Amino acid sequence: MEMKNVLQKIDGYSEEITTLQRELVAIPALSPTYDEKPEHTGEAKKGAFLKTYLERHGFTDITSIEAPDDRVPGGTRPNLIARVRGARSDHTLWVMAHLDIVPPGDLSKWNSDPYALKVDGDVMYGRGVEDNHQGLVAGVMAARALIESKTTPARDLALLFVSDEECGSDYGISYVLEHQNPFKQGDLILVPDGGSPDGSEVEVAEKGIAWLKFKITGTQCHASIPQKGNNALRAGAHLIVALDELQTIFNDEDPIFIPPTSTFEPTKKEANVPNVNTIPGEDIFFLDCRILPSVSIDRVTAEIRKISDRIAAKFNVAVELSFEQRDDAAPATPVDAPVVRRITHSIKEVYGIEAKPIGVGGGTVAAALRRLDLPCVVWSKMDETMHGPNECAKISNIIGDAKVIAHMALSE
Template identity: 45%
Template structure:
């Protein structure tokens, strides 16, 4: 890679602090979190990029009547390459989560504290580390008139923290931005060494299960139908029997199996001596991609029917969340190219992994677009006194610039 690129990034600490400070002071909170969305932050970012030489910008605004502006902005910045095939996208998100309990912060969450080797403030790591690194990598080319072999696109999306309905999901439904041979790096997850490249996610299924029986006095269970007892039996059976029905193991994931866990339970009766006629609990299921969610739901229906008949109750579920995700092959060109770049910059040997949580990568993979999640992160996201290491911003920017300059 051109030494000018490395030198530019290494000397850009002040630029990093400036951009982090200005982005942080513009809270981009979703309406679900009591905020007005991302427009103020994206408007500033758009102007800042233009002023620094990244001028091929386009906005794709998703309508949302819940915010004052009526829109949730998504921004694309293009750095033209010598060729327009096999384009590299780097996708970060502009929204952040609320600070939480303010008493746990040692400073104003919306004012960046420069603590020498680190910056402190809400959003500085999630996802402004990846955002700023991607911008810095692009500037290292643009400001020195270096043309990458293939076109590079930076994508700044809305609404990631609340499910991406107004971000990448809206873009995939309403715009034709991506080509089949595009590659997408999502710098929104990783580890402190930068050695894991996330290529796959478990299928996600959340259920709220409601049991309706007949309330009665605790001394006369024969006169009622204990909804709580039936719900407990169902929870245990789902937990114990579904792993036997779906036993596959995959070392890409940790744990390497599908999991079926009872979680939230709502209150039923307020006193000990009443047998409840209503009961509600939730299941969090993380299912290996080899199993379609519909097959799991069929087993849930079967087991639930048996328990309902045995206990004389009515049972039904509501799907709270259902996400199925294809995988990016660990042998995909993007994985190899990123691995080479990480090795060159950090001297770290990477390994592909799968995760049980969900990322925006799932939406892209389901459109047959290769997408990976990677970063060298301290994992302080969503915590009080969230911080980012400046060395990680500069290092990740160098990895991204290396990736931009690779032939493929």
């Protein structure tokens, strides 16, 4: 009965959703990393606005964790926790969303002002409406429905709004984890900051990322007398082909990922000599590796070193290897973890579909939590228009996502 009341209440929140989105969109919250305008007070303004909003709507337990950053006018970046007490407080359902947005980009590609909400039927347009207001607003609406229907959830429902997600999280979740880690083993953690149009993908894992730079050094000379030099481009080309051996060496498969294997792709190639009749003495290219969590990046680079040494000896060149970027994979959230089972059940109850755990190519904020052994999922029903022009979110998706969150909070 309580469940039914709460879900029904959320069904009636269309107006509340557009009102809150309108207010959030009008407070551009850009990280000072994009440093250009005084808009960089935005995160603080957005945090302060939300605190007032939540107090006005009956939230009584709000904590803020301020991360010092002297690049912003107030000197700190906000992180906010709003908690609705449940029947048991040793066990919390977390909804973590971020306050910051990315710049709108080329304004001529927008059909409306990115900082003024436009509503067209079920669809809202504006910078941030999806990334990450969709998750933020869904969390707020789930909690408001509990408060307004005077319903005590089975466990605490806590909303965590963090700064700096788009620029590395040093002043956001990383700061929170380091200074005032609020998470306990056994908590259920949802990061509604990614998803699929039908809501069936529950992200539980990501691959590690290694971007490697290869610098091949031979000897430059005139192309008519190649015997006097060592062609770095030819050696580099042979090396690129030889690196395909990595696919065979590291052929483990994990079916939750698409594709299910580690991948090793040569990508960027730097210019070498400017003219056709010179044998290049130097050549530089890059390899983008996406590596399954079960494989260590050190093992991969050891194999790459071996292959490079072989080619270097054969062509009498030097091959220098360096990391352009390295992010070791966080341990995956087990597919049978309580948070995965609970959200899959709630998605089925609310949306009537079978959701499945999936892995992605790399780079979500959930990794910071998984590294601390905190199982968490990234999920939402969304079209993924984030970061583009005309970013949009559906009111019906926010209502549905809020119902999934409320369902998770209420289920025993």
